[in-house]
Amino acid sequence: MRRGGRMKLKAVIEGIEPVSQEWRLKARDYLNNLAIPQGSLGQLLDLAEQLAAIKQTLKPSIQRKVVVTMAGDHGVVEEGVSAFPQEVTPQMVFNFVAGGAAINALAEVAGAQVIVVDMGVAADLSELVEERKILSYKVDYGTRNMTRGPAMTREQAEQALTAGIEIVEKLVQTGLDLLATGDMGIGNTTPSSAVLAALSGLPVKDVTGRGTGISDEALENKIRVIERALEVNKPDPRDPVDVLAKVGGFEIGGIAGLILGAAYYKVPVVVDGFISSAGALLAKALAPDSVDYMIAGHRSMEYGHRFMLEELGLKPLLDLNLRLGEGTGAVLAMNIVEAAAQVINQVLTFEDAGVSRNISGGSDA
Secondary structure: OOHHHHHHHHHHHHHOOOOOHHHHHHHHHHHHOEOOOOOOOOHHHHHHHHHHHHHOOOOOOOOOEEEEEEEEOOHHHHHOOOOOOOOHHHHHHHHHHHOOOHHHHHHHHHOEEEEEEEEEOOOOOHHHHHOOOOEEOOOOOOOOOOOOOOOOOHHHHHHHHHHHHHHHHHHHHHOOOEEEEEEEOOOOHHHHHHHHHHHHOOOHHHHOOOOOOOOHHHHHHHHHHHHHHHHHHOOOOOOHHHHHHHHOOHHHHHHHHHHHHHHHOOOOEEEOOHHHHHHHHHHHHHOHHHHHHEEEOEOOOOOOHHHHHHHHOOOOOEOOOOOOOOOHHHHHHHHHHHHHHHHHHHOOEHHHHOOOOOOOOOOOO
């Protein structure tokens, strides 16, 4: 990795600040004065407070919404950890470009632009890049098989992280109010479980699920594969870049970079499910204050996601039994985030509305 990229990564990590407590309190006071029973809009008010504090205004804008879907392949699929063959990854990238995937349909509902990024697909996608249908930050043609050694070099891990940061940097220059993370990569629940186990110390069997719907026998194999990868590589939980390099994926690193970039540029970021949350765990380990800028879009059906949310300290907005990825859960949550912004933007205070306050101390209207 070029020295400039490493310097950028270091500068961004060091430049991430906690969300302003002054603005949190200012937003909370304002929200408590809205002409509604105090707290009656529940988590929407918490979201509105977070948005106001991130953007440092009582009128936060949620106009330009973007979901970035990071694509990458994984050498560990050689071990039979997925129900789908690896060629599905590039096939799905073409489907994203054609507008025929679930993320396209749901992003349209949210009014969000879909940006697809080749982080490390094991296929030549240069035609799509030349036609400007996808972005390419390709680190390599898929990671290596992590049961036989590191999934990538440390330099490649840093390159993946920096790619995510650079994408956010470019989006901010053209206007970005709300970011969502997404992924595509056959086999990527395996490195995501490995990242969770490595960073949390939880047993592999407790954090590993069925991914695309594998059988009981295949699940047992998947658990053994992850345990072997952790034993072979011994990732250092105190060094998140080492964890990413040893047992991660290029798209997982890219997602972590997106979140770091969002935190650095003070943009709220809706984190999708299991794979995106693996990236979020890495981002938190690199820059703990980055969590202030994260919004958990949903709780995935993938078993280990509950532990990721606990590690992040985030409460999901939705619980719809989703397990697709692509950013689908995150874009579904975008309208809720926008609704929170509308509450603080449009609902009048008691004084402005000429509404008498509740003098009984109760919370019911």
